[in-house]
Amino acid sequence: MSSSMSLHAEKKTTMFQNFQLSLGLVGILILIHYLVARVFRSRDAVRLWAKLETVGVPSDGIFPLTRAVIQSIASLQKNVHYGYNEICKTKNRPFALQTMWTGGAIVVLPPSQVFNILNKPDSEVTGFNALLDTIQLPYMISDREVYQNVIHFDVVRKKMTKRDIGSLAPTTAEEIDASLRESWGTSTEWKCLNGWDACGRIIAQATLRVLIGLPLSRDEALLEQSRLYSNSLFAGNTIINCIPPFMRPLIGPLVALPTKFYQYRCQRILTPFVQERIASWKETGESDNMPNDFLHWLIPSCAEAGPGQLDASRIAMRLLALNTMFIFAMGYVFAHCVFDLYSSPSTHEFVSDLEAECRKVWGDHHGFSTKEAVECLHRIDSAVRESMRISDVGVTNLPRDVVSEAVDIGHGVQVPRGVRMVFPTQPIHLDPEHYKNPLRYDAFRFLRDAQGVVQLGQQEKGDQSLTSVSPSFLAFGYGRHACPGRWFVAQTIKQALASVVLNYDVEMVGKAVRRKAFLNMMVPPTDAQIRIRRKPRQVIA
Known part of the structure; x- marks a missing residue:
């Protein structure tokens, strides 16, 4: 027995020594890399x-x-x-x-320097390579055409403008309601949910409906695999960014394996569907009978770009890439809206006033399914903007x-x-020179006058609404390349938050959500728990 224990201890010592040696070699490689970089700078x-x-x-x-x-x-x-x-x-x-x-x-x-730098032409400064480095798409997506030739983002710029976005309001409102009923339930009894997943599901289903329409947008397998794909992509690119750049070509593909796995599963569902839609488009062209969704807008743009771009698997990958952006970015914002609102010391006051506004807008417009109705949600607009201010995705950006x-x-x-x-x-958004008591979540901050009194209609000035950008509010970017999809993002998240406030009681479970930074990324609280129940007096039929 003693000999066996001694042998086991010897093996553990050898393993530890090998581990130390490996760390030492990695450290030497990193050191050589940076010394060489300095010499040739x-x-x-x-x-x-x-x-x-x-x-x-x-x-x-x-x-x-x-x-x-x-x-x-x-x-x-x-x-x-x-x-x-x-x-x-x-x-x-x-x-x-x-x-x-x-x-x-x-x-x-x-x-x-915001105005100076962010309005310069692409011939002087560009954010494209930095975006690829942030998301590490070359490791996550094998088809270079999908992230080098961003046809799908061009379609967003053309079809999801401030002028056109109202046509999508009925679709997203219907899907948000359906998703809440199905995944959050209609019971008036309390139940506990993972807040990150529960909020992400609402956004995932709403965005899929806009991207590919019914019935596939409600396919449980696709919804689940899309969620897993988005989460694994986020985790993967965070890890890769923490690896020395010269080691990424070796380690990056291994880190990306889970993402590639979920990507394959999503494509297996999407590609046959896209093939059918391409065939229908070729037969009917721009017929009014075609679904009014993103895929319908994307197919003609891909056809104009050349025969190779009309490949069904490539279009499916474009849809998946865009959906991942929506699921993670919009899901991040919506989840934090819920967490910030329902963990605030002033929750009761905020929710009471928000519910009163939502009930009035619902009664005046028979729901949240029109652009006009969403534009009347002034308090909801301010609550979302305030959450985006205090709960940044990154420490630095742009x-x-x-x-x-x-x-x-x-x-x-x-x-x-x-x-x-x-x-x-992040420091700009938390600067007391820009915002009074900047660490405090104030749902109505952007509606208050100089005396701190909430003034509805204040947003008509245009500089305090959710989609407006300024040097002190950079959540949607600034200048020539401000987020082109921000009107869709704002409209959908406002509909989602209004639906939650109007129809559900929500409580945070456990300790207050604390977010930590990992390199430049603010890691979301994926284990945050919420208690929810349908309000006994339902407003939505």
Whole structure:
């Protein structure tokens, strides 16, 4: 027995030593990588970093820059807030930040540069490669055409405009109601649900209805696989972003395997359906009998782009990529709207006033199924905007890579080609100079006058409504490339929140939701629990 235990202990010691050796080799590789990168760094970049203050680099010990890059996985949020308050605000200057995202330094810009940078032409700065790096699509999607030739986003820009979005209101209202009844239930007895999944299901079904129509939008297998695909893609790209860039080609494909698995399952359901729709389109063309959904808009655009783009599996992948954006981004916003509203110390006051507004709009417009009805939801609009302000998806956002020779950002600073710039959106949204008591969720913040009194109709000014953007509210971006789908996002989430407020009692279970930053991403509270019940006095028939 003693000999066996000794042998077991010896094996454990050997395994631990091998693990230590592996970590040491990884550390050496990372060190070599960054030393080589520094040797071959351009003169222009050297001059840039010499002019900027650097945040988060240890002042003692060996290899401080390399250590700062590794430590950024856990310390980026703290460093960004420090740099914003001590450099951006007090000196109106940018600062350099070491991050594992790029494997080196990026430039964090002050808010005064929002108009200057975000309105520059694509020939000078672009956010495309930064977006690919953030979501790590090259590892997640094998078909390069889907993420290099973004036909589906062009369709969003053309068909989901502020002018046209009202035509989708009846569809999303119907689907939200159907999803709530089915997944949240109609019982007046309390029951407990996973809040993240429960909110995500509502958004998933509503967006699928807009993308592909009935009956497939209610297919349980597709809904479940889409949810799993979106969650695995988010988890996968978060992990890949925390891996040194030079190691990603080796490790990235392994991390992406679960995502590829769920992707295959979704495509297996979608591709035959798309084939049928392509055949119908070829027979009937732009007939009024064709469904009015995104797939109907997408097929002609793909046909115009060339025969290879009309491939059913490729179109299915485009639908899946877009649906994933909607499910995760919109699901994230909607879930936090619910969490922020029902965990606020002023929940009773907020919900009471929101319910009164929803009941009036429902009575005046016979539901939330028209653009006019949704536009009357002023309190709901403010509640959603406030949640997006206080519950950012990321610490920094709106990344731009310099693709021209150099970009002038003032103070004699020229940012050379190949350098990435970002804005400290979370500190901006939590700045007391922009928002009084910024850490407090105030559902009616954007309706209050200077004396703090709620003024309905305030949003007619246009600068405080959910879809409006400004240098102090950057949740939908800013300038030439502000989110083209924000009107659809706003309309759908307002319908969803109004339906919940009007028809359900909701309570948070357990401790208050606490979100943590992992590199640049704010990790959502996927284990948050809610108690819900249908209100005894149902308003919706």
